[in-house]
Amino acid sequence: MALRLPLVVILGATGSGKTKLSLELARKFKGEIISADSMQVYKGLDIITAKATKEEQSVALHHLIDILEPHESFTVVEYRNSALKIIDNLIKRNKLPIIVGGTNYYIESLLWKILIEEPGDHVKAPPSRYLDHELPSEELHKKLKLLDPEMARRLHPNNKRKILRSLEVLHQKGKQHSRILDEQRSAEGASATGGPLRFPNAVILKLDCEKEILDQRLNQRVDKMIEDGLLHELANFHKQYNESRIKNSEIPDYTKGVFQSIGFKEFHSYLTLPEDEKNTEKGHQELAKCIEQLKLVTRRYAKKQNKWTRNRFLGRRDREVPPMYGLDVSDLSKWEEKVTQPAIEIIQSFINGSECNHLPLPMEPVATSVPNSLDNTHFCDVCDRIFVGEVQWKEHLGSNRHRKRLLKLK
Incomplete structure (x- = not known):
């Protein structure tokens, strides 16, 4: 029987063990790992973004890690285009592609044909004044309402990023964003969210952990980051990229590039203290507050990731979803039995085209407050x-x- 390599996607909240499993599978199947983490594409802040260590990266080739400078922008479309080229190349070379990460927008962009292709420059475009990025969000929304009222109806007037994206699509492609999305949804196998599945033989491995256990692990993970030199990493990064802006009375922007990373902005109050104050009682108290804040936002982020997975994958009624298999990572002493071996058996069944002894998770449609482009x-x-x-x-x-x-x- 001819071998057919699947596209393997490992989902799970931060701290659930995605890196560990990806390395095991890459070693077993001679695969390569493609990061789907929107912060790991940037150079620097290795500890806080939980990148695979250099030793771990030596086990298997990792893609889309450390490819951008901290201040550079990187859209989900750019990520998708880069990742798809890598996937195609791996499949041609009979290498198993393993997608790993916690940025679900990135993963969705690979699994489904949901995003518009990069705009071309061969079409007539509206005047460039409609692309004034300095205008307030409400003004841009008014312009969009004139040019593409259907798209404006779907977007919140404060969502400047998406409003600009719609105006850019119109400017560069010469066609309304809403019209392009409607055409995409009319394709066979499409849904309200967008186009059909891109890879019919994709398989998703979802790492599940009891909430109390995961929360405890995340707290311990933060403590381990501190032990591993997190404060030194943050201080150096702050000195290199933020200090001069603050001296010039500029407000640090924690909404772009790697500056968005959980763990950097949470330490702002400590990092901006004068050096002679950091070792005082005030400095120690401020540091303790920052550490607790990091633990809090990390736990919240894990909860958000799990909710997103339920809503966008298991909870969808209107689109085809690849089979998703749950792997219980709550008891680390049973990792081999509960995680590694089942994952290997699942992937092997896809490669051989044989019946899988493990059942995928059932679909559980839920009412979701996560907006989509038809709302x-x-x-x-x-x-x-x-x-x-x-x-x-x-x-x-x-x-x-x-x-x-x-x-x-x-």
């Missing part, structure tokens, strides 16, 4: 707020805050 915006004139999507809108109408304001007005 309408709703304006509440009572609360003077805008909501995207029916779920968020209904939740707001039933909220105590809305009811109290409504009663007050009456």
Whole structure:
């Protein structure tokens, strides 16, 4: 029987053991690893972004790690285009592609045909004044409303990044963003979110861990980062990229590039203390606060990742989802039995085209408040707020805050 290599995707919350499993599978199947982490594409901050160590990277070739300078921008479209070239090359060389990461937008962009191709320059474009990035978000939204009212209806007026993206698509492709998305959804196998599956033989391995155990591991992980030199890493990075801006009274921007990374902005108050204050009681207290804040946001991020996986993969009613197999990582003493061996057996069954002894997780449709590109915006004139999507809108109408304001007005 001819071998057919699947596309292997390892999903799981931060700290669940994705790197460990990816290395085991790469070693077993002579595969290569493609990072799907939006922070690991940047150079620097190796500890806080939990990159595979140099020793771990020597086990198997890793792609899309350390490819950008900290200040550079990198869109999900750019990631997708880079990753697809690597996947195609690996399959041609009969190498197993293993996608690993916690940035689900990146993973979705590979699994489904959901994003518009890079705009071409051979079409007539609207005047460039519509692409003034310095304009306030509301002004840009008004322009979009004139040029592509359907897309404007789907976007919150404060979502400047997506508004600009729609204007750029219109400017560079000469066609409304909403129209392109509608055409994409009309393809066979497509859904409300976008186009059909890109890889019919993809398989997803989802690492599951009991919440209390994962929270404890994440706290310990932060402590280990401190032991491994996190403060030194942050201090050097701050000195190289942030210190001069602060001296010039510029506000540090934690919304772009690797500066968005969880763990950098949380230490801002400590990093900006004068050196002679860091070893004082005040400095120690500030550092303790930063460490606790990092633990808190890390736990929240893990919860958000798990929720996203449920909503966008197991909870979807309207699109084809690759089989997803749950692997319980709660008991590390049973890793081989509960994680490594089942994962190997699942992948081997895909390669051989044989029946798999493990059952995929059942689909569990859920009502999600995660907006998609078909959602309408709703304006509440009572609360003077805008909501995207029916779920968020209904939740707001039933909220105590809305009811109290409504009663007050009456």
